[in-house]
Amino acid sequence: MRKQPRLLVLRVHELNSLAPTGVRCLAFAQQHLAREVEILVDGAREEIRHALRLGGFDQAATFIEERVPVAETVA
Template identity: 50%
Template sequence: MSFTASLGSAGSSAVLHLAGRLTDADVRTLRTLVDQAVGTAPRRLLVDAHDLESLAPAGVRCLAFAQQHLAPGTEMVIEGASPDLHEALARAGLTRSMTVVTTTTTASAAA
């Protein structure tokens, strides 16, 4: 599935929805949305990764950029992270500075 992304808001939160496979060619799109999200000075940045299949290393760097440029005290949450995404964020040291909520697949959900 090709990469798609959208930015919205909910109250004082910016919500970035990511779907598909983010390749290096797609990073410019992600960076543009990250810049827009940071520019709104949200109290919380929620990255909805439920539909994200894969994330290139440059995409992880974009998320790190977002976290670094948010105002002090702003919470960043990655919701719906696959185990692979969680591992990539952990390797980058980002799980110490943001909340990462992983998805789990159970036998009943897979059936």
């Protein structure tokens, strides 16, 4: 049995665009995580938020504007 993470942080501060294929990949990954895994999207520009909304991924993630310290993300 593989151990599931408790938190997945997507750091997208420097990302300018996200193709529909990228959103589908994120949705696929999310579907294979346990329901209790929290997904944070850190630093998404409006273009990225829009792409994630179009793909429905915004329902599975929480958007934040601060970088989560690495020490908090490592289990």
